[in-house]
Amino acid sequence: MSVQDCIFCKIIAGQIPCTKIYENEFVLAFLDVGPVSEGHVLVVSKQHTSSVDQTDPRAMAEIAKVLPDLAGSVKKAMAADGYNVLCNNGASAGQVVGHMHFHIIPRKANDGVFNQWPAFQYPEGKAKEIGDKIRENISL
Ligand code: AMP
Ligand code: ZN
Numbered sequence: 210m211s212v213q214d215c216i217f218c219k220i221i222a223g224q225i226p227c228t229k230i231y232e233n234e235f236v237l238a239f240l241d242v243g244p245v246s247e248g249h250v251l252v253v254s255k256q257h258t259s260s261v262d263q264t265d266p267r268a269m270a271e272i273a274k275v276l277p278d279l280a281g282s283v284k285k286a287m288a289a290d291g292y293n294v295l296c297n298n299g300a301s302a303g304q305v306v307g308h309m310h311f312h313i314i315p316r317k318a319n320d321g322v323f324n325q326w327p328a329f330q331y332p333e334g335k336a337k338e339i340g341d342k343i344r345e346n347i348s349l
Contacts, residue, residue: 212257217308221255231279235271238279241312245322248287250313252279258309260298272311280313289315293323 212218219225220239227239230250241249254272258264276294284292295312297304316322331339 215257215306215308217251217253217306217310218257221253230282231275233271233275235268236275238275244314246287246289246315246317246320248283248289248315250279250283252276252311252313253308259307260304260309261296262298264309276311276313283313283315287315290318291316 216225220227221237227237230238230240232238235255236252237255238250238252241251252272252275254264254268256265256268258268261269280292280294283289293312293314293316295314296310297312298309314322
C-alpha cells in the first residue's frame, strides 16, 4: 500500500477527521471508529510503515515513550480494570489498515472481548527446535 492510499496517513495529514487523543512530532493517538470497547484508542507513528518488523527502532521508541501514559489515561478515563495493547501485523494476524498501529483496548471483568486464547502445548523437542530457528534469524 502506498502512503497516498493510506487512511492513517490521511488522518495524520488532516485530510480525514479523527477524534484526536494525543499528538506530538512523531506520534498520533485517536479513537478507533469501530471500537471493540468504549475508549478503544489507536496509536500510530507519523512515519508510514506496514508492520513492526519494518519500523525503524527510533520510530518505535517514540511510540514506546508515550504508550505508558496513554494506556494509563485510557484505563483511568474509562474506569477499566485492565486493557490490551495489541498490534496486528499482516492480514493473517487480523491487520486491516496497512499502517502499523497499536490498539489500546480498555477492559472490564467478564466483558466478553477476546474470549478465546487458543493456547496449546509443544510436543517434546519442538520448543528447542523453534527457539533455535528464531534465534538464527535475529540480526541484533
Ligand atoms: P487492524 O485490524 O489492526 O488493522 O485495525 C484497524 C483499525 O482501524 C480497526 O479497529 C478500525 O476500526 C480502525 N479504523 C479504520 N478506519 C478508521 C478511521 N478512519 N478512524 C479511526 N479508526 C479507523
Ligand atoms: Zn500510512
